[in-house]
Amino acid sequence: MKAARKSQKGQSWFSPTPTADSGDDAIDRLLARVRDRLGMAAVVICLDEDDHLHSQCRDGSMAACLGQGTLFASMARVGPKPLIVPDATLDPRFWLDPLVTRAPHIRFYAGIPLFAGADRPIGLLSFYDQRPRSAELATALTEMAGEVMAIAAQRRARQTIARLETSLRVRINELDALAGHVTSNLELFERASATARIGVWQCDLAGDVLHWTDGVYDMFDLPRGSQLSRAKTLSCYTETSRAALTQARSAAIQNRTGFDLDVEINTAKGNHRWIRITATLDCLKGEPVRIYGMKQDITEEKILADRTRYLAEFDLMTGLANRGQFQALIDKNQSGALMLIDLDGFKQINDRFGHHAGDECLKVVAQRLREACGEAQLVARIGGDEFAVLLAHGLAHDTASSLAAEIVRQLAGRFTLGDIELHPNASVGVAFANGQSPDDLFKLADTALYTAKAEGRNTFRIADNVAVPSIKAVG
Template structure:
């Protein structure tokens, strides 16, 4: 057979395996690269999920801690009778913690307005609060004041208000601070002051207060010394209990007769003193003295017994001489009134 009759081989057989192998390698590398990328993406997603889970757990722990601290604060606030308040400016909208609601005896979470709140303050406390608040806003400064309120259910209490002024670009935008119930402290302080300044038996000012006010008496003032007549006989006859009742009645009468004066004090057993700190001329002093003598002269009926006592009065005006010997001169005038038969008054002569 001639060469023209031989079958024709189109390509050498070794070339086809090389092409298939190259394509396969390319495809394999692409698959491997895609798998690697997918693995990396999966790892990244897992990492991000882990980080997000950790952040979520941290946020939850912080939220739990904040809620726990809030519960502790509310419990401590309730125990201390204290609460947080804030007032946004200029619309005067209020926000309170539960402690402030309790102070004012308002339902927790109920809407509150500044006019409604101010209505709870006594008139004097309201004036003081408005003035202090306006000054604090004007000066952008913190403030503190004590005020008396009548709460929603009628309870009277004293509260201490502390506040600060928040500003933005120099403009006041909010007030905030604490309100605390100080009723017990206030009453305790008042009792302590009362014991320090007032006579326990009669409720009049005591000797300490009298001495302090006497030292400050102006040159136009006057001093009255009052000594009860017949008190010793009552004390000896009926006993100290009845004598104490007579002292209390004498103090009541003395207050009523001396409403135009500035201080009425008990300075000894049955000795009293009256101070006039403004201008006191002779006729004014004599009129007060006569009222004292007349008031003490009326009989006093106690448990079926008619008790009689009176008063002698010595008066010294500061204008008549130096104030240093005012008490000595008034005491001399008192002695003169007793020597004149008791139940009368004498004015100290000028020196």
């Protein structure tokens, strides 16, 4: 802005024209000059002694909004020091204020309590604008508040704001330079938030009144700006997530803390999403008044994590556990028995009919193992045509023998692939855990497996030379 200039009569831009106006008229004329010179959207004086509001606004809609009182003014009255908000869109206290998120879109606020020798302020001087302003303007505005108080008390507008001219000139120039920088940073923040799928939320604890930014509405597939109900919102959460959220929220309110939580929701359009919630509690005089924070859509992150975990633990072709998951469980020494299964003549299937037929054969074998070993701890593919089954503790030898026989019988069943008929037989070796190491247990089962192969295949054997008749699969 340009520096203040004198009129042809040598008057400052603050100087009121001599008039017979009442004191109220003088204040209103003064506010209009201050508003126009500073380029503010509105300048307001509220004097407690007569409960009268003096305001000068650019338009009637803003006057109507400010005339009802604002959150800015309420917070400015709490303490004796000025409240300066350079950019309300960057201040979490005002992110969800309707005056900020909707018309008139207030961004700058300065509130200076007015004192007249008393401990308690007798009024409040407020400045509102729709552009960000410099926090360094606080000193100049505080000085001006004292002068404005003199006008209100003594009706001497001529001497009031002239003292501010020099300091305001410097502050205004700095503000113009800072405004562009703040705007640029805000745009960068908004783009980053959209890219990261982040939204801001707030819940006023008195009445559980919710406020969301557009990003949160989008996560829940709700129309932006639509009426919110906490009960309706909670119904979108899965039962487990709803219970976890209720517990975390209650603990945060009770302990005056916050929380971080990942939850599942089903949106208004039926879309399943994962959301990360961060929460902070806001207290007034030690009592919780609101809880607010951010919500971030982490659905893709969860899908990637689940996919990575699946690849680390399961065999892609058959869907059975892979050798890594098998090894992790057997290393815990928690199994009661181990079965090793090897297909008989699998190489001939690959050589004669091709690898596609071999792959389909492995899938059929995996499915039949799942059906036969429904109560097993783990069914895994541990090699090309090698499979393993871990059984729980306390399993009787007869039960294990019956299961091994059933596996041999199930895997010997023929199946067709197009016009090809395949007969995947298998041999099984069984070893019972008896305090030995996982490696020794594996060696015992492996020895039993090769004994079964040596004795004709399509059968099973139990380690430790337990006498079990050879059982041939029907085929």
